[in-house]
Amino acid sequence: MCGIAGFITKEPLPDIEGVLSRMTSAILHRGPDDEGYFTGGTRDGQYSIGLGHRRLSIIDLSGGKQPISNEAGTIQIVFNGEIYNFPDLRRDLAAAGHTFSTASDTETIVHAYEEYGDACVERLHGMFAFALWDANSDRLLLARDRFGKKPLYLYSRNGTTAFVSEIKALFPFPGIRFDVDYSAVFEYFAFRYVPGPGTLFSTVRKLMPGTCAVWEKGRLRHFSYYSPPDGLPRADGPTPPDTVETFSSLLDKAVRVRMVSDVPYGAFLSGGIDSSAVVALMTRHSSCPVKTFSVGFAQREYSELHHARTIADAFRTEHHELIITERQIMDTLPSLIGYRDAPVAEPSDIPIYFLAREASRTVKMVLTGEGGDEILGGYPKSVFEQHANLFSPLAHSVNFLIRPLIDALPYSFRRIKTAVRCLGIADRQERLIRWFGALDNREREALVTVPAPQTRPEYGRWNRRNSPLRQMLFFDQQYWLPDNLLERGDRMTMAASIEARMPLLDHELAAFVSALPDAFRVRGRQTKWILRQAVASLLPPSIPARPKVGFRVPVNEWFRGPMREYLHDHLSGPGSLTNRFYHRAELDRILVEHDSGRQNHEKLLWTLLNLEIWFRLNVRQ
Numbered sequence: 001m002c003g004i005a006g007f008i009t010k011e012p013l014p015d016i017e018g019v020l021s022r023m024t025s026a027i028l029h030r031g032p033d034d035e036g037y038f039t040g041g042t043r044d045g046q047y048s049i050g051l052g053h054r055r056l057s058i059i060d061l062s063g064g065k066q067p068i069s070n071e072a073g074t075i076q077i078v079f080n081g082e083i084y085n086f087p088d089l090r091r092d093l094a095a096a097g098h099t100f101s102t103a104s105d106t107e108t109i110v111h112a113y114e115e116y117g118d119a120c121v122e123r124l125h126g127m128f129a130f131a132l133w134d135a136n137s138d139r140l141l142l143a144r145d146r147f148g149k150k151p152l153y154l155y156s157r158n159g160t161t162a163f164v165s166e167i168k169a170l171f172p173f174p175g176i177r178f179d180v181d182y183s184a185v186f187e188y189f190a191f192r193y194v195p196g197p198g199t200l201f202s203t204v205r206k207l208m209p210g211t212c213a214v215w216e217k218g219r220l221r222h223f224s225y226y227s228p229p230d231g232l233p234r235a236d237g238p239t240p241p242d243t244v245e246t247f248s249s250l251l252d253k254a255v256r257v258r259m260v261s262d263v264p265y266g267a268f269l270s271g272g273i274d275s276s277a278v279v280a281l282m283t284r285h286s287s288c289p290v291k292t293f294s295v296g297f298a299q300r301e302y303s304e305l306h307h308a309r310t311i312a313d314a315f316r317t318e319h320h321e322l323i324i325t326e327r328q329i330m331d332t333l334p335s336l337i338g339y340r341d342a343p344v345a346e347p348s349d350i351p352i353y354f355l356a357r358e359a360s361r362t363v364k365m366v367l368t369g370e371g372g373d374e375i376l377g378g379y380p381k382s383v384f385e386q387h388a389n390l391f392s393p394l395a396h397s398v399n400f401l402i403r404p405l406i407d408a409l410p411y412s413f414r415r416i417k418t419a420v421r422c423l424g425i426a427d428r429q430e431r432l433i434r435w436f437g438a439l440d441n442r443e444r445e446a447l448v449t450v451p452a453p454q455t456r457p458e459y460g461r462w463n464r465r466n467s468p469l470r471q472m473l474f475f476d477q478q479y480w481l482p483d484n485l486l487e488r489g490d491r492m493t494m495a496a497s498i499e500a501r502m503p504l505l506d507h508e509l510a511a512f513v514s515a516l517p518d519a520f521r522v523r524g525r526q527t528k529w530i531l532r533q534a535v536a537s538l539l540p541p542s543i544p545a546r547p548k549v550g551f552r553v554p555v556n557e558w559f560r561g562p563m564r565e566y567l568h569d570h571l572s573g574p575g576s577l578t579n580r581f582y583h584r585a586e587l588d589r590i591l592v593e594h595d596s597g598r599q600n601h602e603k604l605l606w607t608l609l610n611l612e613i614w615f616r617l618n619v620r621q
Helices: 016-025 086-095 105-123 182-191 243-257 273-284 305-314 326-340 349-359 372-376 380-407 411-423 428-434 441-447 468-494 507-514 529-535 555-560 564-572 584-596 602-618
Strands: 002-009 034-041 048-055 075-083 126-134 139-144 153-157 160-164 211-216 219-224 265-268 291-297 318-324 365-367 499-501
Touching (some): 002 016, 016 034, 034 075, 048 075, 048 126, 075 105, 086 105, 105 126, 105 139, 105 211, 182 428, 182 441, 182 468, 182 602, 243 507, 273 305, 273 365, 273 372, 273 529, 291 305, 349 468, 372 529, 380 411, 380 428, 380 468, 411 428, 468 499, 555 564, 555 602, 564 584, 584 602
Parallel strands (some): 265 291, 265 365, 291 318
Antiparallel strands (some): 002 048, 034 048, 153 160, 211 219
């Protein structure tokens, strides 16, 4: 796991290596073990190129220094990620006549490009973002993995194309303006994060998951090589009788190949079914106790440490627990927004950072259960959304008759309250955003003064022939997963200089599940049905039977108690940079309702607080 940065530019750079060094130094946390650079130019001398790398050594500790080239030095690559099938690829490429000088998975990409061209990305099984310079053709290939586990940001203007693992690595490059994109701010109020390819900076874009960008002759073109399979209609056909056994075998393989490492590793363990299944399967393939790491809070109702301990005891792991407080949240939030280069969408991001920091004392790599809900249909909305078409004609009645009654219910009914709010939205795109978002269109109009863009993008171009479940999962796999959860997982672990791997986001596993009827994922009120069946005999009985809880942080109570003054100062105090974005009477109403306990607005208030801190860090008035 590493950090990459580089550029190809027409602008004269007298200190090209100094620029590269400053760019990569900005992401030192991603690769504290080593650094490397390549500088060159196009054959006509019009463009200069620089590739920079910061290394976190995981595989081939002595021979994996980057950039890595082919034998002639005409191809150079900087790479962030892991290729799990590189031993098989290496054998095939060696049989085709390619010569290897290292044992690194990175070198496999170089020779795969020589053999297969841009289509090499389709043969890579893993998580990756890379930049490959082909001097013979004067072309730069940029690529990002299928689900977007590894980030890649692009700037392309005025004869310069630059790429970075994190936006902050662009700051040292001369001449780039970082103006706020207010259309992205408008979308942020709905999503709670900025959906790709946008960012909060108008000049910076994300390379989308499953996408490559190719620079040639001063032009940058994009092409997609992968889309989540839930976007396609499911082919009708008989379901094999050994479906659960096949799923179990694929999941076991996904865990096993992700345990390849030349450094100590462990697992994040929440006590939920996803991370518990990963830990259980890891013990099959480990000759020593698996190191597990869990985080919780003093408030027992928000802590799952006792569930995690059940798994740790059952599989005799070397278990580590961590308790964090609201003081740590307040003290750490600004620096983590700085690490993310964006608002921290979920309060749970912060415990994950502390967990990663604790794990980094003894390991350099962890496996996690991330992605199971988005692939297997694990959220309560996976059940509710299947009935959304029945409610759409009644949306008006739901909003004006039922919703006021539901809003009056206490916070313990939060899932019912969310479901009624969302099922009262007839427009599918708006509803899918609102399930996890902050504001629907009506709420945004009441609170926000930032003007809507003249033309709004179409999010989630789903196939209308697909079931509501597949449409919802496809939307989550396109936006919620890469732009929030995976971005969170990458930044919070890399901030602590450790690598995270996600077996449940194996693309072969996802393709298998997507080909099954919906009932293998959601059956009645039971979510992730096939996973529960697969691990029923593997885990203690209490774990598969547990409903989805989620990693909740007691922000609701903290915003009424120890964080109240902090919140009010940021949103409505004299130093606030974002209070101009809101109708003041509506903001005051929301704050009063939350302070009094009449309503729980923690999700929205967290969203507004994070935007204010991001502005304080990034915008000079």
